[in-house]
Amino acid sequence: DAMVIQNPRYQVTQFGKPVTLSCSQTLNHNVMYWYQQKSSQAPKLLFHYYDKDFNNEADTPDNFQSRRPNTSFCFLDIRSPGLGDAAMYLCATSRDGRGYNEQFFGPGTRLTVL
Amino acid sequence: EDQVTQSPEALRLQEGESSSLNCSYTVSGLRGLFWYRQDPGKGPEFLFTLYSAGEEKEKERLKATLTKKESFLHITAPKPEDSATYLCAVGAQGGSEKLVFGKGTKLTVNP
Numbered sequence: 001d002a003m004v005i006q007n008p009r010y011q012v013t014q015f016g017k018p019v020t021l022s023c024s025q026t027l028n029h030n031v032m033y034w035y036q037q038k039s040s041q042a043p044k045l046l047f048h049y050y051d052k053d054f055n056n057e058a059d060t061p062d063n064f065q066s067r068r069p070n071t072s073f074c075f076l077d078i079r080s081p082g083l084g085d086a087a088m089y090l091c092a093t094s095r096d097g098r099g100y101n102e103q104f105f106g107p108g109t110r111l112t113v114l
Numbered sequence: 115e116d117q118v119t120q121s122p123e124a125l126r127l128q129e130g131e132s133s134s135l136n137c138s139y140t141v142s143g144l145r146g147l148f149w150y151r152q153d154p155g156k157g158p159e160f161l162f163t164l165y166s167a168g169e170e171k172e173k174e175r176l177k178a179t180l181t182k183k184e185s186f187l188h189i190t191a192p193k194p195e196d197s198a199t200y201l202c203a204v205g206a207q208g209g210s211e212k213l214v215f216g217k218g219t220k221l222t223v224n225p
Contacts, residue, residue: 099212
């Protein structure tokens with residue numbers, strides 16, 4: 001089945017220690033998104049790629065970076081995690097965005113910062 | 115600014131007790147309205163897409179409807195396994211590739 005895969009499912013890191021989260025998709029979708037979701041809150045969009053074009057949200061901290069080396073893979077890098085960055089990180093894909101198409105989400109990576 | 119408001123925030127039902135969840139939206143031009151189900155500790159699972167007022171979609175005990183200002187997710191004779199948080203999101207004309215999410219309704223169905 002076509003799907004969105006995130007690794008790892010759980011990540012524990014230390015305060016200030018860089019961490020990379022991975023997302024891959026077999027849907028061959030053009031758009032890939034990274035969201036941060038904290039308990040009982042809506043997913044918060046951090047940034048997205050339309051093909052190779054990177055789109056950063058205005059309020060996404062510089063501490064968060066992303067790479068998309070090819071259509072299938074996208075990475076979220078947190079350069080110096082703080083306690084406030086502990087959250088669920090969700091990757092999603094969409095066929096071609098523009099608000100007409102649904103997004104398909106991966107299972108998420110739960111990040112713990114010690 | 116595009117906004118999505120879901121109500122109630124939380125809803126408790128007895129098994130078999132039908133009810134509806136509401137999603138009100140204010141957007142510059144609706145392109146699509148999306149319903150998701152999210153279980154604790156998991157990513158949102160896509161349920162429905164609605165595009166125009168009057169449209170309805172059904173899946174098992176769930177039916178989603180759309181008007182020009184709001185959408186309803188009707189749950190008929192719910193079972194405990196329907197317990198989850200239900201998220202509503204809209205794609206808007208000026209929103210590029212982004213969706214605007216509501217905060218969700220947490221549904222608990224007691225046996």
